[in-house]
Amino acid sequence: MRTKQAMELFTLEAMQKIIEQKKAIETPFLSKYFKTQIGHISPNVAIPIKKSENFILHAISKSASAVLSEDSEEILMKFEVPRFAQEGTINATDLNELKSFENGGDLPKALSQKIAEIITNHKENYVLTQEFMAVGAVFGRVVDGKGNVLFEVEVKNKAGFNAQKTLHNSFAEVYDSFSKNLGYHPEFDLYVSRELYEEIHNKATEEGLFKINQAKLEKSSMQIYGINIIPYVASYRNKSSKRDVQFLSGKTGMAIPNTQGIFQLHYSRAHHTQALNLSAQKFFAAKPEELAQGRGYCLHTESNVLPICVRPDALVKLEWA
Known part of the structure; x- marks a missing residue:
């Protein structure tokens, strides 16, 4: 079998199977919180946001989404699902190496491995972007x-930590906030800045919680009264100010409920002619296209997704004051 014949085996359907079967890497936020996933044919989607007096939406970017309608229960907002595309090449050198398999029966397998290598790399890049x-x-x-903040939520639900208040009372404020807004106590984690992490650790030591086994240190976090407290120091590059901005700064943090329906991942169909008759998919891979002048084959992939919080009232901001 010649290389060109073998390449024809990789139809659109075959390519979709390859990219779908490649297991996505596990990530701390995307894998844990965004289990509700909704597909759309169009990249322009209308997403209802639960309305509440416990948060304020601030439009940051000129390209921010528009409010389509609003009532006492929800705000219907229009978003454009961001498009991410990559291209990989099986070049002339690769093809020359593959020719050694033409006289045997292993050419399709060797070609499949090469295609899978490129697609795996693409998928990992997509997942890391989606995690961000x-x-x-x-x-x-x-x-x-890309570092552009379209909207920012000013969370009014707050739980305070300070030197005079016990940690038990501070955690009770978090529980009360969840109970008020969700109607129940969900499992949750506290993601905090390094500064707040140190204050809570010192407070737990002062209260003797480590001695009575109500607090313990983990590899990269600590647990108090069964609640995970995780320091988070990552930042993003703000395109307008060209500065790195921490997601959590100062002595602040966020209590994040681990329950379905609060966070959603919306995805839309690929912007590619080969995708016109397909349903929406989180990851798309087109069949290989032959390049001019014997330069090889091009592999095009796409992933168009938008992670969003549709219940901002469920978030609880943490502050040391």
Whole structure:
């Protein structure tokens, strides 16, 4: 079998199977919180946001989404799902190496491995970008994956920590906030700045919680009264100010409920002619296209997604004051 004949085996359907079967890497936020996933044919989507007096939406970017309608229960907002595309090449050198398989029966297998290698790399890049966007959504921002903040949520639900208040009472404020806005106590984690992490650690030591086994240190976090407290120091590059901005700064943090329906991942159909008759998919891979002048084959992939928090009233801001 010649290389060109073998390449024809990789139809659109075959390519979709390859990209779908490649297991996505596990990520701390995307994998944990964004289990509700909704597909759309069009990249222009209308997403209802639960209305509440416990948060304020601030439009940051000129390209921010528009409010389509609003009532006492929800705000219907229009978003454009960001598009991410990559191209890989099986070049002339690769093809020459593959020719050694033409006289045997292993050419399709060798070609499949080469294609899978490129697609795996693409998929990992997509997932890492989506993780960055998911972090923004969890901490109250709608970001487009390129450092542009479209919307920022000013969370009014707050729980305070200070030297005079016991940690038990501070955690009770978090529980009360969840109970008020969700109607129940969900499992949750506290993501905090390094500064707040140190204050809570010192407070737990002062209260003797480590001695009575009500607090313990983990590899990169600590647990108090069964609640995970995780320091988070990552930042994003703000395109307008050209500065790195921490998601959590000062002595602040966020209590994040681990329950379905609060965070959603919206995805739309690929912007590619080969995708016209397909349903929306999180990851798309087109069949290989032959390049001119014997330069090889081009592999095009896409992933168009938007992670978003549709219940900002469920977030609880943490502050040391």
